[in-house]
Amino acid sequence: MIRKLIREILKEEVGRDFKSTIDIMMNYRRLPNIHVDVVSIPSSGGFKAIIINQETNEKKTGFFKDYEEAEFFAKNEAMKIYHSRLSKDTSKTVSSNFDPPGKGVEGRS
Numbered sequence: 001m002i003r004k005l006i007r008e009i010l011k012e013e014v015g016r017d018f019k020s021t022i023d024i025m026m027n028y029r030r031l032p033n034i035h036v037d038v039v040s041i042p043s044s045g046g047f048k049a050i051i052i053n054q055e056t057n058e059k060k061t062g063f064f065k066d067y068e069e070a071e072f073f074a075k076n077e078a079m080k081i082y083h084s085r086l087s088k089d090t091s092k093t094v095s096s097n098f099d100p101p102g103k104g105v106e107g108r109s
Contacts, residue, residue, distance in 0.1 A: 028078045036078050038070045049074040053081050 029036050035052040041063070047070035051060045060077050064070040 028075045028082075031078055031082045034078050034081055036074050038067065038074055040067075046070075049077075051077040051081070055085075 028034075033054040035050075035054060037050045039048050039050070040046075041048050044063070045065075047064050047067050049062045049064065049070040051074055052058070058081075062070065062073045062077075064073065
């Protein structure tokens with residue numbers, strides 16, 4: 001009975017059912033139009049992180065001593081690209097509540 005109560009509390013806090021196989025967490029390796037790769041460089045004994053924005057063909061790379069550092073860099077850069085893309089898309093369609101007086105709301109005159 002205590003386990004059932006704990007599961008119910010966790011289900012509410014976490015926001016997903018433990019029986020479900022669907023993982024709704026955002027995976028930075030599967031972001032749209034962003035290619036992320038971390039590869040081993042045997043000659044230097046390190047790792048290379050490669051992030052490519054496929055919309056602009058912009059490429060960012062970094063060299064690191066261990067895999068965790070390369071993975072951390074790749075995740076941060078991929079999320080930066082993704083969030084900057086989101087902010088650009090929403091700024092075109094959503095007007096700010098702080099527009100100067102007299103400026104009409106999009107779609108109204």
